[in-house]
Amino acid sequence: MLEGIIIKGIGGLYYVKTNEGLYKCKARGLFRKKKIKPLVGDRVIIELNEIDNMGYIMEIEDRDSVLVRPAVSNVNQVIIVFAVKDPFPNLWLLDRFLLLSEKENINPIICFNKIDLIDEDKLKHINGIYKDTGYKIINTSTKKIHGIEKLKKVLKDKISVFAGPSGVGKSSLLNFVQPNLKLKIGEISEKTKRGKHTTRSTKLMELNFGGWIVDTPGFSSLNIDFLEEDELESYFPEIVKYSGNCRFNDCKHDKEPSCAVKNAVEENLISKERYNNYLMVLNEIKNFRRY
Template structure:
């Protein structure tokens, strides 16, 4: 038996790196019977056939974390990449990503890319929304190469899931961080103003300077039904911090009086965009509970 890590899964085949070799494997039927799907990032035990050097996954070791979309296991760090322009940043989606990262106890870094397309004031205003909320923010550009070294430091010795919408420059950033990855990059559709998918499946990439990164297909939606409505404010670092100033312990920071969160929004201590996204998520979870 050999132990390794799944670095890619395509069409029912899983590619496992074990002892500096990549072995093409299938999963035993028992996993399908037990409704278990091997994931990229899974630590597995495999049996290799002497005849053709292919293998079978015999055991999946306990996962330390598991993401739903993208479906990857055992990551401990999330790098969420959004462009400052072309396409414009979707903060509603970013805040949903942050909920999932909080659920999985992942360390988080937010990267705002393509800063060469915006003014310094625009970049600073966008970054401050999340710096104020308590997140690490890196700004970057393939043109000026700003932020590349900071990204290397952030990725070193971690297993990182790299996520964000299509067209924001995720693959280009990785190619700048480590050129021998040679990942395909795409352009923005002139018709939809959205990115064209270039990454077709999740793949675990080994970094020369230490660590792994999961390059994932771009996507534009994420369910949040894993969040209990009573716990929603605890998923927002900035809102949770100010909720101690609410008059009522059960305050949902919506229509209640003497709300410390709403006061913080009025004072500019919490970004209005973050608060508005919180209210939209609250309404969404209320509808889920209703039905």
């Protein structure tokens, strides 16, 4: 028996990295009967068949966390990458990534890439939107080789998912973090200023300075139907900070009077962009639950 970690899964075959090497494995039929599918990131115990040198996954250890999309387990943190330009950052989408990370109890880190394309005032404004959230923010540029060492420091000895839309520079960043990854870098459409998908499958890659990363296909939307109206504010740390001072205990910070959160927005203690995104999600939940 060998212990290992699944680094890739294709067509019912799983590639498991162990201290004795990399083995191609199949899952026991027992898992199918229990409707358990091995995931990239799973810590597993395998048994080798000496005849064909094929491994068989005998046991999947308890998972610390599970992401559905991308399908990966035991992730410690999500590096949410958005470009500050080409394409311009869709902060509404960024906040959905943050919501999903919070729901899954996985630490999110915001990475604003391509900072060489904007001036310092614009970068300060974008950073300021999230300065009161408590989330770690890293500004990066592969052109200026800025922020790469900070990124490597947070990746060390962790299993990290890189997530974000296509074209924001995830693969370029990973190639700077570790050049021998040689990930394919996509082109930016001149018409839409959006990226073309380059990552086709989920794969766990080992870092030579310690840790693992997952480069995933780009996303254009995230389903948040798991959210309930009453719990939404708990996913916005800066709103939680002021909500206890609202007049009503069940205040949704929308149309209610004497709302401390709305007052904080007016006083620029909470970002208007974040608050507006909160309201958009709140209305989305209300409309979803209505049907």
